[in-house]
Amino acid sequence: MMRTLALAGLVFLALAPGLTFAVTPDEMLADPKLEARAEALSTGLRCMVCQNESIDESDASLAHDIRVLIRQQMLAGRSDAEIRAFLVARYGDFILLKPPFKPETFLLWGAPVLLLLAGAAAIAASAMQRKAAPPSAPLSAEEKAKLAALVGEERR
Amino acid sequence: MIVETGHFALVLALALALVNAGVPLWGIAARDRRLMAVAPSVAFAGFLLIAISYAALTYAHVTSDFSLVNVIENSHSAKPLIYKITGVWGNHEGSMLLWVLILSLFAAAVAVSGRAMPIDLHAAVLAVQSWIAAAFLLFILLTSNPFARLVNPPIEGNDLNPLLQDPGLAIHPPLLYLGYVGLSITFSFAAAALICGRIDAVWARLVRPWTLAAWTFLTLGIAMGSYWAYYTLGWGGFWFWDPVENASLMPWIAATALLHSATVMEKREALKVWTIFLAILAFSLSLVGTFIVRSGVLTSVHAFANDPRRGVFILAILVFFIGGSLLLFALRANALKPGGFFVPVSREGALVLNNLVLSTCCATVFIGTLYPLALQALNGAKISVGPPFFNLTFVPLFLPLCAVMPIAQTLAWKRGDLLGSVQRLFFAFVCGAALMLFLAVARGGPAISILLAGLAVYLMIGAFTDLGTRIFGRAALVNGHVLRHALGLPRSTYGTALAHAGIGLSLLGLAATGWGAQKILAMKPGDVARVGSYELALESVGPQTGPNYTATVAHMAIRSGGSKVAQIDPAVRFYPTRQMSRSEAGIKTIDFGQVYVGISDGTTPGSVNARLYWKPLVTFIWFGAIVMALGGLCSLSDRRLRIGVARRVRKLAVAPQAAE
Numbered sequence: 001m002m003r004t005l006a007l008a009g010l011v012f013l014a015l016a017p018g019l020t021f022a023v024t025p026d027e028m029l030a031d032p033k034l035e036a037r038a039e040a041l042s043t044g045l046r047c048m049v050c051q052n053e054s055i056d057e058s059d060a061s062l063a064h065d066i067r068v069l070i071r072q073q074m075l076a077g078r079s080d081a082e083i084r085a086f087l088v089a090r091y092g093d094f095i096l097l098k099p100p101f102k103p104e105t106f107l108l109w110g111a112p113v114l115l116l117l118a119g120a121a122a123i124a125a126s127a128m129q130r131k132a133a134p135p136s137a138p139l140s141a142e143e144k145a146k147l148a149a150l151v152g153e154e155r156r
Numbered sequence: 157m158i159v160e161t162g163h164f165a166l167v168l169a170l171a172l173a174l175v176n177a178g179v180p181l182w183g184i185a186a187r188d189r190r191l192m193a194v195a196p197s198v199a200f201a202g203f204l205l206i207a208i209s210y211a212a213l214t215y216a217h218v219t220s221d222f223s224l225v226n227v228i229e230n231s232h233s234a235k236p237l238i239y240k241i242t243g244v245w246g247n248h249e250g251s252m253l254l255w256v257l258i259l260s261l262f263a264a265a266v267a268v269s270g271r272a273m274p275i276d277l278h279a280a281v282l283a284v285q286s287w288i289a290a291a292f293l294l295f296i297l298l299t300s301n302p303f304a305r306l307v308n309p310p311i312e313g314n315d316l317n318p319l320l321q322d323p324g325l326a327i328h329p330p331l332l333y334l335g336y337v338g339l340s341i342t343f344s345f346a347a348a349a350l351i352c353g354r355i356d357a358v359w360a361r362l363v364r365p366w367t368l369a370a371w372t373f374l375t376l377g378i379a380m381g382s383y384w385a386y387y388t389l390g391w392g393g394f395w396f397w398d399p400v401e402n403a404s405l406m407p408w409i410a411a412t413a414l415l416h417s418a419t420v421m422e423k424r425e426a427l428k429v430w431t432i433f434l435a436i437l438a439f440s441l442s443l444v445g446t447f448i449v450r451s452g453v454l455t456s457v458h459a460f461a462n463d464p465r466r467g468v469f470i471l472a473i474l475v476f477f478i479g480g481s482l483l484l485f486a487l488r489a490n491a492l493k494p495g496g497f498f499v500p501v502s503r504e505g506a507l508v509l510n511n512l513v514l515s516t517c518c519a520t521v522f523i524g525t526l527y528p529l530a531l532q533a534l535n536g537a538k539i540s541v542g543p544p545f546f547n548l549t550f551v552p553l554f555l556p557l558c559a560v561m562p563i564a565q566t567l568a569w570k571r572g573d574l575l576g577s578v579q580r581l582f583f584a585f586v587c588g589a590a591l592m593l594f595l596a597v598a599r600g601g602p603a604i605s606i607l608l609a610g611l612a613v614y615l616m617i618g619a620f621t622d623l624g625t626r627i628f629g630r631a632a633l634v635n636g637h638v639l640r641h642a643l644g645l646p647r648s649t650y651g652t653a654l655a656h657a658g659i660g661l662s663l664l665g666l667a668a669t670g671w672g673a674q675k676i677l678a679m680k681p682g683d684v685a686r687v688g689s690y691e692l693a694l695e696s697v698g699p700q701t702g703p704n705y706t707a708t709v710a711h712m713a714i715r716s717g718g719s720k721v722a723q724i725d726p727a728v729r730f731y732p733t734r735q736m737s738r739s740e741a742g743i744k745t746i747d748f749g750q751v752y753v754g755i756s757d758g759t760t761p762g763s764v765n766a767r768l769y770w771k772p773l774v775t776f777i778w779f780g781a782i783v784m785a786l787g788g789l790c791s792l793s794d795r796r797l798r799i800g801v802a803r804r805v806r807k808l809a810v811a812p813q814a815a816e
Contacts, residue, residue, distance in 0.1 A: 022390075022391055022767075023676055024676075024756075024765050025676055025677045025678040025765055026678070026759065028676065044542075044544055046540045046542060051398070051399075052396060052397070052398045052399065052540075052542060053396075054542070054543075057389075057391060057393060092538060093537070093538070093539045093540075094538040094539060094540055095540070096539075096540060097540050097541075097542025097543060097544055097545075098542065098544030098545055098548075099539045099540065099541055099545060100539075104531060104535075104537055104539070105527075105531075105539065107523075107527075108523060108524070108527045108541065108545075109549075111519065111520065111523045112516055112519075112520045112549045112550075112553060115515075115516045115519050115520070116512070116513070116516045116553070119512045119515060119516060120512060123508060123512060127500070130497070
């Protein structure tokens with residue numbers, strides 16, 4: 001339900017009456033190779049008025065405009081990187097669903113590796129510590145008597 | 157009157173929760189068994205009161221009582237009955253009421269079933285559960301009252317969001333909440349163990365069924381939500397790494413890690429501190445999820461700042477419970493002595509590895525979900541963390557874990573034999589490799605799908621290898637008692653095998669997405685399009701009228717080799733009250749794959765824009781989750797978890813007159 005509530009929220013934001021979901025046939029390029037490229041590029045770009053949707057999946061008119069723009073630029077012979085750079089210059093990093101690797105995101109990209117290493121180090125350290133710990137002292141006479149009594153109780 | 161009764165019952169439930177948050181703890185401190193014995197009955201009464209309150213709200217929805225703000229905003233007199241009932245939890249206030257209903261349901265279940273538990277632990281668990289209940293009841297009554305009335309009621313309501321008018325709403329939220337909120341019990345158990353100083357194998361055994369139950373529900377809830385999104389969105393996506401999905405995935409990962417570490421604690425008295433920590437963490441992540449979804453922080457930091465009352469309240473609850481439990485943890489956990497010894501290559505060692513990787517996975521999802529918010533709050537920079545990030549971080553962590561899983565299953569406790577384990581998995585390796593080779597020749601790609609398919613098959617066979625060797629082991633074959641051997645094995649062993657195989661099945665479904673076909677085109681009646689090995693013929697397009705919507709329906713025939721296989725009727729519905737449309741995909745399952753068609757209104761009258769898909773083996777993705785949940789159920793029925801029951805039966809048998 002959480003998911004759907006978000007869906008609901010996103011639909012409130014993005015949906016005008018009359019459903020025209022995602023890519024429509026009239027937007028598509030005739031050349032299947034170019035169209036596949038456009039689709040691949042679109043799935044990595046965020047629809048900025050939606051919640052966590054790519055422009056390839058979105059119904060919003062902004063997403064439609066960018067889809068058309070991408071295809072126009074592709075027909076003009078621009079490369080994926082050029083188109084992406086153009087869009088980032090226009091809309092900022094926010095449009096990239098894959099965050100760029102730069103000082104602000106070092107922590108984001110580095111976190112999984114750092115955490116894995118830190119966790120492994122912590123486990124190794126605790127194992128070492130355990131190995132270094134002296135073996136427990138043998139039971140005293142009093143403890144042995146207590147143990148015998150307890151075991152006897154259990155048997156009964 | 158009924159509505160007021162519901163409101164009053166809710167206030168009364170809060171009063172009882174406050175009583176139960178104090179008296180049993182006082183009893184523990186004073187070592188007074190009578191005070192501790194208060195807890196179960198009060199917990200049960202609290203559940204009854206919240207159930208009454210919930211029933212009252214349902215009554216208001218079913219009778220379309222438009223004097224209630226909640227009913228006006230989320231209902232309509234023409235809405236079908238099932239959505240009047242499920243619509244109760246299809247909004248903020250109602251869903252929070254369901255939240256506390258399930259919270260108190262679990263408390264009542266513990267109250268009833270916990271007679272075999274040490275009395276102080278039992279009382280402490282219920283007390284902690286009451287703290288949580290009190291906090292959320294207060295939240296509902298102060299910020300999200302579902303029983304608020306309107307002086308001049310309108311004649312008609314605003315209807316429920318069309319996306320929610322779906323059978324999925326009847327199943328998904330209750331399942332998800334049973335899992336999500338069910339983890340509160342493990343949290344309460346952990347806090348109670350710290351309060352009572354009972355952190356041992358007995359505790360691990362007592363908490364296991366609750367963790368298993370919550371995990372099983374959460375698994376089903378997430379899978380159901382995924383399938384719902386899949387058939388509702390009209391283009392067949394099923395997982396988006398959306399913050400809301402991540403909010404439910406994080407507790408699931410933590411609960412999975414907890415299930416594994418609790419096994420070590422139960423069997424070997426090791427990993428005690430860590431297990432307690434995970435039990436706290438799992439529910440803390442549920443709370444974080446509730447905060448993410450309920451506070452509005454998701455839409456943007458600004459939406460949160462505009463109406464911060466609810467968000468701040470949940471944040472306060474979050475800080476109180478996570479902070480409080482971690483403080484308790486820091487104070488008490490140091491007193492724990494390390495448990496049983498084991499070498500790195502052993503079942504315990506493998507489970508530690510499992511926990512390391514799962515924790516990292518969980519933290520990755522956590523950071524990926526919250527990083528954009530944190531960064532924006534810090535320096536105003538806006539970035540997006542979408543599926544590509546998770547595919548590059550989560551997936552490389554998770555897949556190796558899958559590869560290790562069967563090996564871990566065949567390792568012995570304390571001291572394992574890695575070479576022996578790998579040898580026993582020879583058959584699984586060979587099958588996986590053979591499939592990869594076959595696919596590489598037959599399909600040629602994509603590489604990731606081939607890799608995933610091979611891994612999936614290895615995982616499924618490997619999951620049952622240990623079981624197979626134990627059933628068909630030499631002793632059994634010599635004596636010919638294969639069946640007796642099979643029945644004699646603990647059910648938790650079957651549970652493990654099923655759950656792991658379920659992951660394999662889901663992976664196979666995911667792998668097969670790489671061999672799907674799609675076509676997006678405008679169609680008019682008479683047109684035929686080919687997708688995969690099927691031909692889809694659009695026969696006619698016509699209007700349809702539902703109770704509270706109008707629709708355009710496309711009637712399509714699915715043909716294979718010239719003959720008609722099936723008929724599908726994808727539609728697009730328009731709900732006038734909310735001026736919203738939603739797609740009703742046409743789906744036909746053929747050999748575990750699906751023909752999937754979504755339509756929208758075309759540019760010229762009589763035509764439709766259609767998205768046609770052939771998704772081979774796609775149902776395995778969700779069948780895998782169902783198999784995992786079956787594994788959970790199987791494990792839940794294990795004899796060693798029913799010890800309390802057995803003891804009670806014995807007591808009755810010995811002294812039938814002496815009633816409890």
